[in-house]
Amino acid sequence: MMKKLSIFLSSFLLLLMIPLPIGAEPDVKCPTVDQLAETSLDDKDDLLEALEKIVPDTYGEGDYGNFYSEWEVKTAKPFPKTVGEEEEEAYYGMAKNFCDEEVANKSWLVKLYFPRWEGKSASALEGQIFLAKSKEKGDWFVWFRYH
Numbered sequence: 001m002m003k004k005l006s007i008f009l010s011s012f013l014l015l016l017m018i019p020l021p022i023g024a025e026p027d028v029k030c031p032t033v034d035q036l037a038e039t040s041l042d043d044k045d046d047l048l049e050a051l052e053k054i055v056p057d058t059y060g061e062g063d064y065g066n067f068y069s070e071w072e073v074k075t076a077k078p079f080p081k082t083v084g085e086e087e088e089e090a091y092y093g094m095a096k097n098f099c100d101e102e103v104a105n106k107s108w109l110v111k112l113y114f115p116r117w118e119g120k121s122a123s124a125l126e127g128q129i130f131l132a133k134s135k136e137k138g139d140w141f142v143w144f145r146y147h
Contacts (some may be wrong), residue, residue: 023140028144029097036106037133067116075111079104107132
């Protein structure tokens with residue numbers, strides 16, 4: 001009971017530290033669970049390879065695209081594997097809240113680091129994207145970009 005309370009409080013405190021836009025709806029493109037392929041940690045290399053195209057497509061547009069041209073993966077794991085990880089489990093809660101638990105359970109959290117933002121913007125230094133793999137096409141896609 002104490003461990004669950006501790007996890008809840010940690011997640012709650014993390015959510016308080018994550019700035020949410022007030023009065024704005026997040027741009028979430030929830031897939032349906034039947035659109036999603038089953039994945040496991042065995043799919044991580046496939047995802048990392050797909051990120052070579054996904055990250056530039058997701059972050060490369062706009063006036064600041066050059067700042068996102070260099071990036072490193074800090075975390076890439078299925079959402080259920082974030083349980084018990086203080087800095088990551090709150091994102092799982094967000095995914096379940098946005099698109100329901102079934103979609104979240106078939107989705108991944110990828111946390112990115114953008115070194116060109118070092119010393120320029122603390123909020124742009126890291127990015128978080130929620131991804132899943134299409135059952136029909138077999139490709140990975142972003143359904144939510146947090147930062």
